[in-house]
Amino acid sequence: MDKEDQELIIVNRNVEYTVSKRFICSSVPYFEKMFCCDLLESKENKVQLDFEERVFDSILNWIHTGSFLIQMENVISFYEAADYLMINDRLLQPCLSYFQENFTIEYLPVILPQVTKVSKLISSGALENFICRHFLKIVNTNVFLDLSFELLETILKLDLMVHSEYQIFESIMKWVNKHAESRKKFLAPLLNCVRWFFIDPFDVPKIKDDPLIKSMPDYDSVRMDDKQGFDRSNQSYFISIHKINKQNLRIKVFDKKLFCLPICDFKSDDTMPLELVDGEHTSDILFDSGRKGIRIDWVKKTFRWLDFKAPGSTYYSDINRLILNFLSDMRCQVFSLEKTEGKLSLSLSDERKILESNGKFVVIGKTREQKWFGSFSKPNSSWFDDYKCRMHSFLATVLDNVVYILTEKLEFIQYNYSTKSFNSSVPFDEDEFTFEDLILTSHQAKDDKVILVNKSSGKMYIFYVDENKWVQKYQIMNVGPCSKSADLPVDKLITFTSAFLSMKNIKPLYKRKFVPF
Secondary structure, three states, X not given: OXXXXXXXXEEXXXXXXXXXXXXXXXXXXXXXXXXXXXOHHHHHOEEEEOOOHHHHHHHHHHHHHOXXXXXXXXXXXXXXXXXXXOOHHXXXXXXXXXXXXXXXXXXXXXXXXXXXXXXXXXXXXXXXXXXXXXXXXXXXXXXXXXXXXXXXXXXXXXXXXOOOXXXXXXXXXXXXXXXXXXXXXXXXXXXXXXXXXXXXXXXXXXXXXXXXXXOOXXXXXXXXXXXXXXXXXXXXXXXXXXXXXXXXXXXXXXXXXXXXXXXXXXXXXXXXXXXXXXXXXXXXXXXXXXXXEEEEEOOOOEEEEOOOOOOOOOHHHHHHHHOHHHEOOOOXXXXXXXXXXXXXXXXXXXXXXXXXXXXXXXXXXXXXXXXXXXXOOOOOHHHHOOHHHOOOOEEEEEEOOEEEEEEOOOOEEEEEOOOOEEEEEOOOOOOOOOHHHEEEEOOOOOOOEEEEEEOOOOEEEEEEOOOOEEEEEEEOOXXXXXXXXXXXXXXXXXXXXXXXXXXXXXXXXXXXXXXXX
């Protein structure tokens, strides 16, 4: 070692390193700044640090050799250490790319306990936003069944996006019953995660009939421990998106009764990341059966169209990689919707639509022989490939256990995949609509209507499920409040669709609440 080059002792927890002071200062800005100032460390040639040992060892290896080993178990702490040492431009982007390319829900037990509100690589808010949005899918995986009690309790306390609080109860029972003898001791504390105030009275008998619940001597006392809180089952909304110009969209949110909550205008931002696990204040709005989508940042008031560049990559193919690959054991089964003789002959060229329904994916399609088919369990992974390129000859949506289909010839089909019943009718005149202008949508559950929207006229037709009839009830009108004429060009309606939304991130232009008379 050069005489002018002193040795530097770095003590990181229980390990002491001796390195070249000149070399370490030329490679790590943190040390360079430390030793160019009149600090105690600069005189003593000794530094005390507190990083995870494997992480700091990897960083020293990188400094001296130009390479390092990274794994999901320590990518968060490696990123934080690199940021602390100010090695931002060289290490942070590789860590971020590694995380986005390799993260799946398999790593939730590793990542979730490490992140905080101020974590640099990914914050706890962003990860929790992902968990809340996709909870109903995560519940159906083996990863969920293998969670520790502590991690499960942490997740169940979040504002999870569900259609009913009963689904929280079901998820608890599913986890406990995986290893009932060893896990039933956790049942009472987990039941405290249910927000009992919002349980539908019709679900109470099903809860009381559960064998494990019947064996609990203190079930009623658990239910009495009710802190109310936020209604997690009230996060499903309709959204309309209007094009103002190339750079701006107008977005409106509607509740289940179709009361409008105007938000504001949003500006295009092509710098927004497209990874699924990204952003505490963002929402992904899918439409056209998942073939198109938009990412909205509710705080920055910006948006970006979801455009997956990789060959075969779609939003659903990424969902498949992150979550669906870990679904509990079940076979992909395809059924004929109509009572037809002979075996279905399927091919990847068959037209199909993928619909998200209550935590599951439903696939509806037509064979080349114009036979309707559907899958209502685990989807085939190949169905997600190049999905955005498929043709369109019918519209479809799912509400509870019923698939609703509207064909090019305006045949309206209802298929209940629980009872296997198939009904069709022709409620509309073929001259009344242009098929390409139509949108068919609904909530996924807990509603009584299916909505058909004509994008050109703005007219909305409501199919009331209980009454089994169509009514032309609403029309989306766009007239500027300051304009002197109603004949001015209106904003183009791009879509009207349903989505889970966390309203805590969304600020309407005005607030509305009911007050007693």
